[in-house]
Amino acid sequence: MNKKVIVVGGGVSGMTAAGALSELGMEVVLLEKDDHTGGHAGNWDRLFPSRRPGKEVIDFIEKSMSSTVEIRCGSRVTSIDRNTEGFTVNLHNGDPLTAESVVIATGYELFDARKKEEYGYGIYDNVITSAELEAIFKEGRQLVTHNGKTPQRVGLIHCVGSRDEKVGNLYCSKVCCVTGVKQAIEIREMLPGCEVFSFYMDLRMYDRNFEELYYEAQQKWGVNFIRGRLSECAENPDHSLILKTEDTLTGRPLKMTVDLVVLLVGFVPRPETRIISDMLKLQTGSDGFLSPVDEHFKDNSTSVPGLFLAGAVKGPACIVNSIADARATAVQVKAYINGEMVKW
Amino acid sequence: MKIEGKRSIWKEYQKEIADDRYFYVRSCVRQNFFPGSEKTFLRIMKDVLHKDVFENASHTTCSGIGYHSDVVPFETAMTMVARQFAIMTEAGYENFTTSCITSFGLYSEILETWHHFPEVEERVRQHLINATGRTFNKPANLAHASDVIFKFRKEIAAGGMYRLINKHTGKPLQVVEHIGCHYSKMFPAKGVGGAEYPYVLAGMIEDWGGDVIDYPERRHCCGFGFRQYLIQANRGYSLACSKKKFDSMAPYKPDFILTNCPGCPMFLDRWQYALSEMEGITYGENGLGIPVLTYEELAGMILGYDPWDLGLQVHQVPVEPLLDKIGIPYDSKRKFLTMDGKMMGQPKAPSHLKFYQHE
């Protein structure tokens, strides 16, 4: 029995899984469709809640992939076949690869904010997404409006594409709440004269130090939180935006002009994930993300022996959780290849 | 504003509109409010576009106005609509075209209901048989008359005598488009361009030479809202809605407002008078109002029809300044003459809102 494992997806989860598997003595090929590894996390400037530079984390994971991992960037998987020998993975460029086990770590896509037409992304000049804001931070650019002015008031809109039946996503994307709080702080840090208003339905500060970050945003940075989902956004003659929401804490509709709107876009499954799940008859949840065999005890396994899942391909997850999950996957894969029964 | 963003959204809301052979149903109220509009639609369809549009005098109200005023139950409304379909079926047509937006919304709502609840459709068919002995086919295509004009907007432009250009400045006219709420807010996919940035009127304005104004309260209701107007005590709310829109659009200095609903032009036009009387406010240049047009009236103007044949003389806000801007000639002396040349009488001048004085 060979010890060949193919990891599909070169984001945080895929890289971590590949590194861990290689450490465990496997022969690992990491496939990444882009021309570089790092995934989404490579685009983030600083990470919540500690605001540690994202690059630090990516660098660490990349370093941890020993030279034994064969990284193939620019490789798109066209099909995965399960046969008696194991798996054959076909690529759009080059020969098919075979492996004993395959780890799917294809992650997620950011919600296309244009689908929330009423928010005007792609139509109004001063509506951007949280990912674009992150890019501004990462590139060290100054946050300005479309016509180059320093915004006096910025609105951060939570739950864009999440918890919204109207765009078909009932689920919560988990990380946007704390991302919004982090970015609110960062805007205040960069532009002390700029007021920041966060429009939220709930603030789900689910993990350690998240609530403290929220507290810091209120206490130290004076970020204003208004409980109410944005209903619609309209543009003024000067390209500033009018936000309409209900201030649910007073029970009254509220309208406010802001110079810039940041949409905190959620997670959606990749279309490729759908193709893989159709191909291998994998289970997906109503949210479209892949489901493991058992959410508690076989949370990295699929119904296909030898095929494992890691990270946000199973649904919204933060980087910390993705790393932990990918490491767990690696252990499972090793046990599978060694023919060991995993009792836990 | 990024127009390419809008275009990509418009692309997603492409609606199928029948090419010919329309069964046309009229609005209950439009012939009173804007008496030239429906007539102009038929005239354009026949004379310019050479289409087969069938009308049957025995069609009734769709009962939408009663339905939205909480006096007609849905079951009743569905049966009445079923009868309209029966008349269409009997006439051998299958493309249903309505003049009224609320009708259009109600037809859409009923067809959607039947789609999801076939048993309801069955029950309604039975009601119709019980009441009239009629049966019907559902329309193959449902369109609002503005959809049809939208479809042929380029043909109209090609055959037109005028464009929406200010002849004094050579610049495109600035136009507010106002879509009836029941057009696509309930079923975005049923309207051209969807609900957020509807394209049905914007497309006409673009192709006829004007510029569309995107103002903050673009989405807001004209204020009719059925109950809001029909009950006198609520009319202050109706008026407040219109005022909100005017306040929001005024900074853009619109040359006119284009509408596709029976109620909207009525209220956007008449409330300008009420607002001027109550508060002394006017929204156009030099104490004038902002003219409000139906899409048929505008199409007629483009095609060079006589303004008084289009019924523009019954507007509260005078349209002459707009006609002058475009360069459409008109005979002021004929403004208040009936079709057979008699004087129909002239309204009293409002206290604030300026009557147009032709020099």
Added chain:
Amino acid sequence: MINFNLFVLPFFLGLIYLVAKIGKTWYRWIKALPAIDKVKFIAGIRHPQLFLSALKEVFLEALIHRRMWKRNPLLGYMHMSFALGWFLLIVCGNIESRFYSGTHLNAPYYPIFLKFFIHDKLVLFFEVFSVPGFFRFLMDFLLLFVLSGLVLALIKRQKSKWFGLKRTTEFQLTDSISLACLWLIFPMRLLAESYTAGYYGSGGGFMTQPLGNLLVAITPFRSDYAAYSMWWGYSLSLGIFFITLPYSRYMHIPTEVLLIFFRHLEIQPKKWYSSFSDVEVQACSRCGVCIDVCQLNDAGINDSQAVYFIRGVRDKYVPEEISRKCLLCGRCQEVCPVGISTDSLRLIKRRELVSGQASDFSYLTTQRTGAPCQGEVVYFAGCMSHLTPAIIRAMKGIMEQAGISYVHLDENGSVCCGRPLMIAGKDRQAQGLIDFNKRLIGLTHAKLLVTSCPICYRVFREEYNLPIRIQHHSQFILELVKTGKIPLQGHFKNVAYHDPCDLGRGSGVYTAPRELLSKIADLVPVPQDANNALCCGGSLGIFEASQQQHNAMTAVTLDMLMKNQPEILATACPLCKKTLEKQSPVAVKDIAELVYESLPKPVYFAASGQSHPAKSYANELI
């Protein structure tokens, strides 16, 4: 011999100025007293007993500095040596001068500069048993006494901790001039007397004569010139001290005397700023004793302690937040050597900050609150007790057990007693609440009002003018125990009692809770208790402290309370309980709870004050 020399003029003129200035100021203050206080004052000073008792306190406080001694012996000695030593120098000097002049009518400078005028060669410097010899000895001794204080004062500048002072106040310019002169006076006198004695070879005492001899020996120029210039220096430092005194902190010396008289004549602080307030403010010696005891230090607040606040009042500029940054715990008042009513002053300033804005309590009607029933005792739990329901349950259980017919006035929500508003300076607004509560209390026809909240207790006593008795529940329960109405069985080990500010310092109730507790518990000593107790940190008195600052104060108080490892912290205030329990390592219980738990079993739980379903069920069982 003409007993005059030009050098006495600075002293003499300074003295005249000082006496005139103080006279004028006192006259102004007394004149500005409200009519009733003026009557008290005039009648009081004519009343020999009152006058003497005031004089006694003046002696004890202004000269002996009794309070200072209690606080720190070194500090007490330092102050006493200056005050008493100087006082005795003047008195004895006068007697001595009388011996030489043979008349009572000496010019005021004569005794002060006696050694300049008199060089008694007949008396040897070590002679003690003759009258002039005794005086010579005594005067040198007293001067030494004063100088020892001066040495201490110099040491205190460097090592204030030895004197029990961590922090102290800063000097203003007039203070520094005054102090410099004050410190110069006695060394100058020593030098002047010594040089004179040395020059004449006689006239000095056991200290001045040998020192004078030595000085003359080592002085390279004419020592009579040296002596004369020292006399000038002595007179000048006295004169400048007297002239600057009314404009410096040393004005507190004469003002304290007046304040002691005021207090003995029962002249009280007013709700509004009065000349009594002026006297208090001027009586502040700026010693800074109040700084160290202030718990706001623990919260990192160090700009609003009493001495700073009073400085602001004196300078006629008190920033708003300084008035509001105070726990009103009363600790500063307790240690103030002058006994200034610091809390009253603070409230006066808070009242001044409140403008005409009214409160609207028109919604308080018996329809809304419900009209109370009648009973012999009316129990008012207080707003805060609603957040500590164990106290209410315990009180009800105790009263059930004792068979008291009581009315629970605020069973369905409290109408606030009004003190929180008054603490904010809104006395007028509080009146609406007071009036309504008085009405409700009246409707119960009760003869006794019992409350669980010391805040309410204080305001009921001070502001309500109720025709019935008012007790805090610790007093009430103690009475029940003493009259045998409730038997106590339980016994708790290692209980530390925390004095609530408004019950202890605020209302003087120290013994009742202790006596009651001692019946059911072994009390462990608390390092700072009774009138020296610390505030729990949750005081309503302060407005501008953050939660973190409150918590910091509570932590320090808890450290102190836990010093002797108690197993239970007992208190007698819902607010103290609520504040302490969230940070306490051991259980915090109200006295009422401990008593309730000490009642013999079975305990009857009653849902309300009026019905006894559990009791009747229990009777059936028996």
Added chain:
Amino acid sequence: MVKNFGYKILSDASIDFDRNDKRIADYLKAHEPSMNLCIGCGSCTATCSAGHFVDFNIRRIHTFIRRGETNQVKRDILKCMFCGKCQLVCPRGVNLRNVILTINRAIEQTG
């Protein structure tokens, strides 16, 4: 000459944040910044002594203040008894008694 049609133009029911008078809010922010820590849990209102007897929602009042909706609030705030229970239950450590005192002062200063 104003015509009476039997109805009036209704005023907008929504909070117009841009136009509202936020002087009290600004004053509050400067003098008692702990106000910004509110998470709208409603503990303060639930325990309120005054709110027990009358329609007095302290949570909504200070939220209105922060939105610049002050007209009704100016009257409502006078119902506060100042007992301090709200502050004792606040999970965020909002210094509520000073919030109310500060609002009072701001109202006095802004008229």
